[in-house]
Amino acid sequence: MAPLSRVFIANRGEIAVRVVRACRTLGIECVVGASEADLDGLAAQLADRAICIGPPPAAESYLRADTIVAAALGTGCDALHPGYGFLSESPLLAASAAEHGLVFVGPPVEAIELAGDKLRAREAAAAAGLPVLAGGELETLAQARAFAARTGYPLVLKAAGGGGGRGIKQITAAEELDGAFALAAAEAQAAFGDARLYGERFISPARHVEVQVAAGADGAAIHLGERDCSVQRRYQKLIEESPAPALPEGTTEALRAAAVAMAHAIGYRNLGTVEFVVDPASGEFFFLEVNCRIQVEHPVTEAVTGLDLVAMQLRIAAGEPLPLAQEDVVLEGHAIEARLTAEDAAAGFRPSPGRLSRFEAPAFDGLRVDTHCSAGTTIPPYYDSLMAKLIAHARDRETATALLIDALDALIVEGVETNRAVLRDILAHEDFANAAVSTGWLEELVAA
């Protein structure tokens, strides 16, 4: 396959900037498809060309597969990078791109379809020998009651069409089950167009650990270490790090091997992430889902591996094999990422869109800042409120934590409210220092 010559970037914000930079590194031209709200954004400025794909609401711009493919074709692109979120895991976009001769920078359509059906993915994981939580599809309330009677509480109901932290309901007691089951099915139908639900045993306390995998165009798969993303609020990650700290002996190796086995089992290509829930006491772990996109938190993996994951995506999409073998993957030091969002933490994390009068990130050794923000940038109300990712890389976890706290302190943001104080409090907390954070930890802390 010929190298890519011009890539269409169907995304916005910091990840669109990140993809532009990877294209520059590889000497590939790029076109950014921007909504009207993002036409003067940094990605649009940095790209070779920006084209307006629609009005600000995502449903009329970033979520229009037909428009995106038409824009990519009309601007002479030969590939399409979907970024994360929006249509990044839409089999429809991937298939439409392929049908029109565009290289989709991601896994094959079949892998996206499989991973997108959380129930099928769970079955595929079990078939590949990965541990999955006790559970399965629940078609009726009677089945849900029977499942609850077997496993006990708490349990979770998940939407088969959900994922990424969406479509999950935790049930703590029997009297909640009947109401929650009907509600979960209705919500799943409304949100994902698929009312199928499945139940799973709920592990608490639990850690969220995910393994970055990479598979070449020839199918050879390796892992690039793991990330711990246990600091979450409402299933949305705030702080991620690599490697995962303080796991029981042997757990890290077992997780990595399981992720690679999963990639092989489902014919995965390009970069992906296999997510697991880990019982921190026993080291027991269970498959959660496969993410078929570049992750928000990919920079922590880049920091410890020294690899450019987005460039690797583009090269694999162009038909190249993996640029390195498993034994060549060297993980150095410790990296921690904090997601700075325009949210007013004091007001229940209410979004705080607006215009930045100042935005200045410090330039520290070992600190990387991925952002589309600068003085004058508007944080529009239409999209998620991620402003910047601050990534600290140091020889050990303690040093990286201190560096990230210093960076948050030195950051200058004026014009919108941010979650900076919460990020700082988490990093400075003794539970974080002791790697004693589980997925429910932050919500308990915020509630306290």
Added chain:
Amino acid sequence: MLSDDDVREILRLIDDSQLDELRIETAGLSLHVVRGGAPAAIESQPPPAPAATPAGAHTIGAPMLGTFYRAEAPGAPPFVEVGARVEPDTIVCLIEVMKMMNAVPAGVAGTIAEVCAENAELVEYGQPLFRVAAA
């Protein structure tokens, strides 16, 4: 005044004829059409308008990204030419997005003053397609 249909009819007649150039001048109308290279131009002389009519202009922007088509099919006469009188619901062009043809209404009443985009080219959302002089 000429209607859209009149304009189409004139253009069709010229297309079918051996003429390379046609100039018609009557009271209130000046029509100059050249085959090939130069674009056809129909200029309506400003009607004896009421004194206080503002010289307002409106731009019809692309309501979506897609391929801009001035006519229903290749070879068919354009929906509108410069000088054509439009009403808000007059279809002025098509925008194709992945084989789906979307008819674009003028949205305002007036006279087409300028065609701003090239036929069969990609237009982005909001890109000016026509300028319309106020009625």
